[in-house]
Amino acid sequence: xxxxxxxxxxxEKGVIGxxxxxxxxxxxxxxxxxxxxxxxxxxxxxxxxxxxxxMAFRASDRSIEEVAVDxxxxxxxxxxxxxxxxxxxxxxxxxxxxxxxxxxxxxxxxRLAKFHExxxxxxxxxxxxxxxxxxxxxxxxxxxxxxFHFARLAGGVTKLRLVEEDQAEVAPGYQRFAQxxxxxxxxxxxxxxxxxxxxxxxxxxxxxxxxxxxEAATDAVCEFVNLVGGNACTQLERLGYRLRPEPPFSxxxxxxxxxxxxxxxxxxxxxxDFDVHVFF
Amino acid sequence: xxxxxxxxVDDSAAILTIIAAYLDDTEFEVIASERDxxxxxxxxxxxxxxxxxxxxxxxxxxxxxxLAQLRAIDPDAVVVMISSLGTEDAVHxxxxxxxxxxxxxxFARDDFIEFxxxxxxxx
Numbered sequence: 144x145x146x147x148x149x150x151x152x153x154x155e156k157g158v159i160g161x162x163x164x165x166x167x168x169x170x171x172x173x174x175x176x177x178x179x180x181x182x183x184x185x186x187x188x189x190x191x192x193x194x195x196x197x198m199a200f201r202a203s204d205r206s207i208e209e210v211a212v213d214x215x216x217x218x219x220x221x222x223x224x225x226x227x228x229x230x231x232x233x234x235x236x237x238x239x240x241x242x243x244x245x246x247x248x249x250x251x252x253x254r255l256a257k258f259h260e261x262x263x264x265x266x267x268x269x270x271x272x273x274x275x276x277x278x279x280x281x282x283x284x285x286x287x288x289x290x291f292h293f294a295r296l297a298g299g300v301t302k303l304r305l306v307e308e309d310q311a312e313v314a315p316g317y318q319r320f321a322q323x324x325x326x327x328x329x330x331x332x333x334x335x336x337x338x339x340x341x342x343x344x345x346x347x348x349x350x351x352x353x354x355x356x357x358e359a360a361t362d363a364v365c366e367f368v369n370l371v372g373g374n375a376c377t378q379l380e381r382l383g384y385r386l387r388p389e390p391p392f393s394x395x396x397x398x399x400x401x402x403x404x405x406x407x408x409x410x411x412x413x414x415x416d417f418d419v420h421v422f423f
Numbered sequence: 424x425x426x427x428x429x430x431x432v433d434d435s436a437a438i439l440t441i442i443a444a445y446l447d448d449t450e451f452e453v454i455a456s457e458r459d460x461x462x463x464x465x466x467x468x469x470x471x472x473x474x475x476x477x478x479x480x481x482x483x484x485x486x487x488x489x490l491a492q493l494r495a496i497d498p499d500a501v502v503v504m505i506s507s508l509g510t511e512d513a514v515h516x517x518x519x520x521x522x523x524x525x526x527x528x529x530f531a532r533d534d535f536i537e538f539x540x541x542x543x544x545x546x
Contacts, residue, residue, distance in 0.1 A: 147527060151514045154524055157541035161518050168515050236511075292529070349440055363437035370529055373480070373507025377527070380510040387508055390434060390482045 146288065146374035150236040152258050159245055167239035175233050178207050178225060185228075187221040200383070201327045204280030207383060276406065278330075280382050282306065282421055284375040285332050286408040289419045292370050296347040297412060304416075305409040317417075320364050320393045322372040326386035331403070331422040332372050336364065340417055365391040426452035427543055430470065432463040432489065433478035433505070438528075442476060445532045451539055460484030464492045467500070474542060477522075479506035479513060487520060494521040503542060 237251035345360035509527035
């Protein structure tokens with residue numbers, strides 16, 4: 144799964160302009176109908192029950208269809224019918240651009256191929272088992288993107304070794320960098336780096352040597368976490384979540400999240416290791 | 424040759440440093456860097472840069488609020504939003520509020536320069 148939206152990629156490349164993208168998005172929003180809206184229109188779901196489905200959907204990373212069936216709101220047959228109708232009317236951004244006359248189908252096909260080729264598909268680097276975690280989609284996005292962006296900076300291979308629930312205290316000699324994500328769900332991403340990694344990440348981010356412990360180094364590593372958090376929000380939009388990151392931070396008095404459920408992933412590189420936490 | 428003037432606005436000093444380094448020795452010149460949206464709006468009025476690179480997520484006055492104010496001061500302001508957040512919602516909101524374009528982080532130097540040239544070429 145990429146962490147970029149195709150329409151924005153086309154805009155960035157200068158293939159389309161602002162007006163074309165806005166027109167295409169607006170066209171999609173007029174045409175594409177969401178699951179609950181369709182279920183209500185078909186008489187399968189009472190309007191007053193839709194908020195409950197959405198709340199249950201946001202509390203986990205299951206699909207809305209699964210939530211609807213498991214919660215007894217809809218039968219599987221009803222879900223299948225809604226999905227069939229939704230799919231038949233759904234248009235992607237490329238199609239919307241073609242329908243609006245801004246690109247030809249061939250141009251979209253060529254650009255989409257380049258997009259997939261160029262865009263870094265975040266590889267599944269997980270060696271850990273996510274069985275039994277309710278928030279699998281969120282955890283995968285956060286942990287995979289941390290591994291991906293770290294590997295991009297550091298070179299070499301970064302692998303996820305472990306995922307578990309834990310108390311998430313900052314180990315001695317480590318510094319925590321965190322970012323809160325808000326919107327349809329709230330969670331906090333936190334990366335604990337040992338001192339030598341703080342220096343390395345800061346240096347690689349800026350392309351110049353950084354004084355360990357300096358404000359500039361801390362700021363640079365916060366920006367690293369910001370990359371992960373923002374890209375994770377973009378990726379999770381594909382699961383149907385509207386999220387946005389708050390500014391990242393690193394400060395001892397804000398680094399602990401008492402009472403929050405926490406998952407930890409251990410990341411291993413050729414030379415060292417560090418931890419990533421997600422708090423819910 | 425007159426350089427294209429750029430003002431960068433981001434709460435992260437790291438990003439301001441990276442962008443300045445990327446634009447060094449090009450046809451672009453960073454004439455101001457601000458870490459605060461309110462100050463950026465005041466500076467814009469003084470300097471009237473050709474392009475503003477504006478972070479979306481900032482503490483205090485947000486990138487979106489700053490964008491709206493810049494466009495209110497100068498309807499012809501060329502503002503490009505930059506963010507690690509590249510959701511369809513975020514992009515749509517920024518463009519609707521008047522941003523000329525949107526650049527998602529991270530970005531490599533060559534891609535960034537090419538993007539900036541596209542911004543200039545498309546007026």
